Amino acid sequence: MNAPTAVFIVLAAVAVVSSLNVILRRNPVHSAIFLALTILCLAGEFVLLNAEFIAATEVIVYAGAIIVLFLFTMMLLDIRGGMRTRQFQNQFGLAAPIAVLLVALLGAAVGAINISGLPAAALSTLQAAQLGSVQNLGQELYSNFLLPFELASLVLTVGLIGAIGLAGHGAEDREEQVRIEEALEFDTKVRAKEGGHLEPEEELVPAGGHHA
């Protein structure tokens, strides 16, 4: 076993343990921290696989942006309420075997991979080093992959619109909400009656202020 492989296995072990922590922790803040750890491990693996630029981007985008976004969200919301209730779905008994079976199947498929059957390129160390360089990636991004690059900027724009449009309005919505909520609560009651026909005098009489 060579050195990179050994490092890879160590990082992999850390990544697996911390990813398990992401999905098993009660406190979402802890989960987020472990997600960050997992991502750092993965970035390390990327370096081992000659993808230095991607490794850096991964750290910046994930650890620097996405996980921070998660943490901000948790600050905005009351996460303690969520921690007091049960953490796992009722379907645990079904979900766990599904996960195990999927691991088995994917493992079988990966194990069955016939390396010799795949078209492969033997890279020299120099070529491998150049593969993930900023220069190489930049060249590709701005030539062959210009279109997805432009599209990606639009994706981010849409993300921006969404963030502002959905979360950017705070208390001013509250009053407007009261009106609509009452009307819709009423609608929900109609649904509960399973298609029972409304008498006209019932029409549009809101159920008086029992909303929070």
Added chain:
Amino acid sequence: MAVLPEVVVTVLAMLLLLLDAVLPEHRKSGLTWLALLGFVVAGAFNLYQWGSPAQSAYGGMVGADNFTVFFNTLFLATAILVVLMAPAYLRERALPFGEFYSLLSFAVLGMMFTAASTDLISLFVSIELMVIAVYILAGLARREKRSNEASLKYFLLGAFASAILVYGMSWLYGITGQTNLAKIAGVLKATSLDNPLLLMTIALLAVGVGFKVALVPFHAWTPDAYEGAPTPATAFMSVGPKAAAFAALLRIFISAMGPAQPDYSLLFAILAVLTMTLANVVAIQQNNIKRMLAYSSIAHSGYILVGLAAAQPGAGSDQVAGIPALMFYLFVYTFMTLGAFAIVAYVQAGQVTGESFDDYRALGRRAPMTAIAMTLFMLSLTGVPPLAGFFGKAYLILAAVHSGMAWLAVAMAVNSAISAYYYLRVVVVMYMSDTTERVPLYRSPFIHSMLAVASLATFFVGVFADPFLRFAQGATLGF
């Protein structure tokens, strides 16, 4: 210039965004006209490209061919019809015009590039552009709980499905070393297919795209998201992204994985039967018309998928083949479904609820023309001749028979019989019941012209089916 229509839509989206920020509140209804203009111009550029030789652009990222033109036509028609049906509803519910239209434009842009993509990377980015915009559209009525919830469910499950899809794409890249669809096909053809990884890839991709087109058992988000979303957004979701996802399905499974065809044909056939049967059976039980239409749209995904199951790459245009049948059905489906949802939006615009069957009581008397249009859509969805839906179904059934899957055709015929039950229920409620309801219906020239277009299309695509069928067939020559 190959991507001119896409450029127009991009400019439109940006312009709408800008004007939304700049214009005073009372001038914003003018955005409707701008959106219409933009989509019509894009549509004109698009149709102009019909028949020009297929070419590849942007380093093989997108292709400009008849296939793209066909789907762009579909998307732009969808966009125009949604823009026409939206104002009445948006105004009544005090939803933001600018945001709605610009998100719509972004989603349409994503759809157009999805259909045009000839590379896994651009395909993935386009799909995501589309779905992210639609997540927001679903939650646009942010003051309504149901809209919030619809958006959340759609988003969480959509992101989950995207993760599965992109994992599948990574495997497709992994077994071929290529991201370009044509090159992938080349590698698959050249190397032995006897590879469990290929099967795994098929499974992952089928799940990922199956979610977007709402196949059972990946459909569960559909009724919830459709019911909760603002109705014009629902109408859009039920047609546009679905058609785009079918385009992606064709690009992935025919352009790229055509050589692996025997592996997935039966899989899709089984999924199609499951989808249409479950959706039709559950639709019978619905009392909310939006939800009923949601299940109906799932069932139609099942019908459309029959085309893919029956696809035989390389079949000449003189044969009744799966892919043109699929595309023709999408074309037909667009008009009848949008029409049906537009009527829901129309009925809802005048009153707060408007989603239960009871709200359609005696519509035949209260709004005769609207009721006739709705009858037309329902009958076409059922597949009653000579309306468009009948030919769509007939063509699909014949394609299934042609490819030796007669049982699939039978399943489709059974399902179409079951579906009559709930579609006709709407007609019965409209014509064969009375109401004391005196809530006036909303009047808007936009929505009336939209209904006119959709019902005329539903009628004429049936009565003069030939040119439209040729349109669909001409678009598949690339395969």
Added chain:
Amino acid sequence: MQSLIWIIPVAPMAAAIINGVLGKKLGKATGAVGILAVAISFVMALYVLAGVMAAGNHEGPLADGPFYQWIVSGAFNVQLGYYIDPLAAVMLIVVTSVSLLVHIYSVGYMANDGSFWRFFCYLPLFTFAMLMLVLANNFLQLFLGWEGVGLCSYLLIGFWYNRKSASDAAMKAFIVNRVGDFGFTIGIILIWLTFGSLSFTTVFDKASTVEVGFLTMITLLLFVGACGKSAQIPLYTWLPDAMEGPTPVSALIHAATMVTAGVYMVARMYPLFIHTPVTLSVVAWVGGITAIFAASIGLVQNDIKRILAYSTVSQLGYMFLALGVVVPVSGIFHLFTHAFFKGLLFLGAGSVIHSVEHAFEHAGVHDDPQNIQNMGGLRRYMPWTAGTFLIACLAISGIFPFAGFWSKDEILTGAFVNGQYALYAIGLVTAMMTAFYMFREYFLVFEGTPRFDTHHVHPHESPWWMVGPLAVLALLSLVAGFAVGAPPEHGLFRNFLDPVFAPVLGAEHPETAFVETLILIGASLLIAVIGIYIAMMMYLRRAWSPQAVSARFPRLYDLLYHKWYLDEIYDAAIVQPTLAFARFLWGFDSGVIDGMVNGVGALIRWLGQGLRRLQTGSVGNYALGMSLGLLVILGSLLLSGTFHG
């Protein structure tokens, strides 16, 4: 001729569109539009008939071509065309003439209805669809007409949708028909699969090259469709319920035209059916059993229209019996005559209902205006209706020389001559029952003393708009038989249709001896007379009450006693068990068969209710469902070696 055929369907379609769009403004004028359009079609149909007759003995279709190329894309070639041969010509005449008369009649019948214009939109629309069906030269067009008439039937049954029973009946008709259509669809799919074409000529040409087993499957599926549309066991339940529609609709759609579409279709497909003895015997037996089954139910009904509905089911059974025992011409002949006298019966019943309903309403009586037990003695009030009704009753009972005699006799003779003695016997018994229940109805409605309050209730004869068509149909019921049916087996009708069926049937069918023919005719006449006689004794003479009669005529007592004794034996041994059996069947009908049809619907609904619970609303459950789907797909793909092509 060919260049003008398109006018036949287009005229009623134009009328339907005009009335549909401008109906509210036109008001009563919609009636004139409809009548004019159908009259044009009728004239054109006569023109076509003349053309066909002039062409003489001509094998294959006289004209077969498109008038509109619908889809011409490669293999998926769909056209609207025409296939003109004597069979189509006969159907065109039947459809357009009855439709024309019903249009005229409806002007009077629907005069006071608020939705007059809507009625005159649907009625031409129906005529259009029916004509498309008749003219079809390919299966897709046939199916189109098939669905079209079903849709119009649905709209018209539910015409008075304020009555819940009407909209329920409409729904039931549509759904039961969908069951039949499902078989029909699959049959068409198989035809396309087998022959690679949906054009009649191509399919007929290749019929003999196809393996018999496969052909049997196809024809059986087609017959399932015919069973749905023509109300045969077990798909007949919708037809009695369909009487909820306005009576002119019952006459046009549910007696004369649409319900015969199944018969027409089987006759049209005879080049396929003739190769499949299994299917033919299925057709014969389903027809025979339906005939006797429906007739026996008809014995105990009290609703004036329901009796006719069961009678229609029974007579349609007769037609299928004829097709099954390989005397198709007789089947079509019966279709032809039946259209007139059954149309007449329905229109007469409509006239009665119309009149009685108004009279009851006027007098403030709340009795059921359709129950024949509430009528009696109406002949005095409405002589024209009574007279024409009597002619129709004689015709359907098969009394010489009325129309029904000729066609029914041909069917029975055919069954006998072709060695189908059991079916012959069934036909004979059915004929007796038919005569019985028709005259029971006639006597209870028109004869005897009125069972309503004659001081307050004053029924009137219907207006001339209605009586006129009755008279025309009565004339046709009188002459349509011997004019084209005499002499039996060599009549004009047979010679006219022979070019259609003779090449198909191949070998000359056995010639019947003159004496044999006479005996058979005598038997069927006798049986009809017995039926009428029993009805007369029971419902006209009221001769069932021995005490009253013996007290009044003591001298005759002994003489008549035996007669009554015989009658009572007859009653005890045959009539009462039959009636009991009929009641049982009636219960069976509404309980079991109806239950079966409804049961499938209930099963689907129950399934839907269960599956609906899967949609829990929880994101976690949905994700689990997706993962399970992924697991199953992945697992089955990876594990099944056979999957890999």
Added chain:
Amino acid sequence: MSVPLNYALALAAVLFVTGLAGVILRRNILIIFMSIELMLNATNLNLVAFSRYFGNVNGQIFVFFVLVVAAAEAAVGLAIIVSLVRHYKDSLNGDEFNLLKG
């Protein structure tokens, strides 16, 4: 000498299924979302490994776009969650959002 391809693919598969398990096991919508991010990262590892294996850069480019999309998705998704929790129900429990069902 470099890392064997199988090792990377196996790690990716494990991470992918871990994420998938998180989605179907947990009720907290934030943690569900984080699990989805895990799945995306598994994909990234797959792509990078194949990119190295084939010696072509497309895989790494793909990762770049997956990252961009993940960022946009996170922005929108978290906005949806914030909007939902603020307007609708002070809860992060995915099971409690069930106005829509049936």
